[in-house]
Amino acid sequence: MEEKRALRGAGYIRVSTADQATRGLSLEAQEAEIRRYAAAEGIELLDIYVDRGITARKRLDRRDGFCQLMAAVDAERIDIVIVLRLDRWFRNVYDYHRMMAEHLLPHHVDWCAVKEQYNTKTTNGRLMINLRLSIAEQECDTDGDRIRDIQDSLIRRGQWPFGSAPSGYRIVNKRLEKDPDTQAHWEFFFDHLLTNGSIRAATIAMNERFGTSYEYTHTQKMTKRPLYKGEYRDVPGFCPAYLTEAQWDRLQYLTSKNLRTSTTPEGLVYLFSGLLICGDCGRRLVSQTTRTNYGAGVYYSYRCPLANLNRRCPNNKTLSERKIERHLLDWLDEHLAGYIAEYEVQRSRKDAAQPDNTAAIRAKQERVKELFINSLIDIQEYRDRMDELESKILPPPEEEPGPDIENLRRLLHSDSLAIYSTLDRAEQRAFWRGIIKTISVYRGIILDPPVFL
Ligand SMILES: [Zn+2]
Structure with missing residues (x-):
């Protein structure tokens, strides 16, 4: 007769941050119970797998301990899994049955709970498990709801419900206030961004100026957070703002352009596509590229789409992107200050006339x-x-939406034009689209100042 071999067991412990403070559910308490049980049942305990600080909501494949345990099951290194209670490893009927079907049953591994009696082998036993899991699932949802309720009420009172503060803020008496150590960084960043429209360029400029090392992925996320206009989870005035409502809207507009595919399928970036208007027929000019003969690169240019179609538009001139770019940069350099001044004089005259x-x-x-x-x-x-x-x-007086003079003034007093040449084409494109609405082109020549946003 074959000698009965001791079952090889593995313990599994899940402990959430809240559990750790609860008597009987701490890591140490669970481990002691599992060891005592194994000894009493004559199970050879080979290993204990632990998931710490993890709530029952966490997806199974994100629980490291659980995944290692399943690997041991799949390798058939163990015969039985010991948990303190069923809800330590599952709070969800679906997950439980999936685990059973994919791992335990195919490898003939059983499981048991120290504190609860289950029989996985009878219909009644399985029904009991389903019932328990359903209840646990329900409780789990309620716990989640409760946490959210508490958070919401804190937030409504202007209190920050988390332990660490977002960039640019610090927590003082449970409230967010601007962090004096980093406030200047973010003011500079947003200012730069509102002027240039490029998150990347603003991040680089900030890091250069302050010797910081913020990452683009981080700053990019920040620009989407209403927190920086003082709003959190639909509570306006939640914290001191870095941006006015109008600036925030403008930022969303600029960054949405930033993200919108700024390259063609061939990977070409047209700096001015959509911005140039034919002075003869009012159509938007189309962009085209020519591969230069000696493979030196690509020649970008724009022309009226109607010019070559049966000569329906007399504007048959092609305008090179280089020329437009140089013209605009020169214009900004020489005339922007004058333009702003004149605009303001006209505005005050208009006010006086009406x-x-x-x-x-x-x-x-x-x-x-x-x-x-x-x-x-x-x-x-x-x-x-x-x-x-x-x-x-x-x-x-009719409020025709004129150009954003504030933005142009910022542009005038910033280093944008100086750094323009250091931007890549996508950023240069974002720069132009951040300030210009349209540019009128008359037979290959730009006569008027651009129409600013
Ligand atoms: Zn035309």
């Missing part, structure tokens, strides 16, 4: 009202006079 007479009219209407109250005029006359006065109120 005075607001509302207050004066209202005062006159008050006097008409008094006449009526004192029965010096009848209701009909009262209405007529009131309406007449009302119609004399000058409409407010």
Whole structure:
């Protein structure tokens, strides 16, 4: 008769951060229980696999200890798995059955719980397991909900629910405030970004200026967080803001352009595609490239799409990208300051030409009202006079959305033009698209200043 070999066992322990503080669920407590059980049952305990700081919600394939345990099962190094309770390794019916079907059953490995009695071999036993798992799943969801509720109420009171602060902030009395050590970095970063429209260029410039080593992937994520306009989980005014609402909107606009495919399928980047307008027919110019003869590179240019089609547009000139670029850089260098000044003079003239007479009219209407109250005029006359006065109120000057002068001024006082040549083509493209709406091209020549955003 064959001698009965001792079962080879492995323990599995999952302990979440909260469990560690709970009596009986700490890592040490679970381990002691498993060892005691194995000894009492005559199981040779080969190993204990541990997942620390992991909640039951965590996906199984992200639990290292669990994955190692399954590898031991697959290698048939063990016969039985010991857990403290079923909910230590599963809180989900689906995961449990998948584990059984993929690992335990094919390798004839059993499992047992120190604190609970299960029989995996009978229908009733399996039904019991399903029931337990369903309850655990439910509890797990409620726990999650509870945590979220607590977080939400903290957030509504302006309290930061996490242990570490996001970049540019520090936690003081549970609230976020700007971190004096890094505030200047992020102010510089956002300023640069709003001017140039390139996250990469702004990151590099910040790192150069402050000797920091922030990564592009990090700064890129930051630009999407409403936190930097002071908002967190739909609570406005949650923390001090780095950006005004308008600046934040503008940033989203700029960065969405940043991300939108700025290259053609062939990997070519056109600096001005979509920005150039034909001065003859108003169509947008199309871009084209020519491979230069000696393989030296690519020649980028733009032309009117109608010019060659039965000569429907007389603008048959092709304009090289180089020329446009040089023209614009020169223009910005020489004329931007003047442009801003002139724009402001015009704006103030416009304001002066369209005075607001509302207050004066209202005062006159008050006097008409008094006449009526004192029965010096009848209701009909009262209405007529009131309406007449009302119609004399000058409409407010039409707010045509002019260029963002603030942005242009920032551009003027920044080093953008100096660093332009150091940007790569995608960044240069982002730069132009960040400031220019359209450029009118008349038969191969740019006559007017660009139309700014
Ligand atoms: Zn045309």
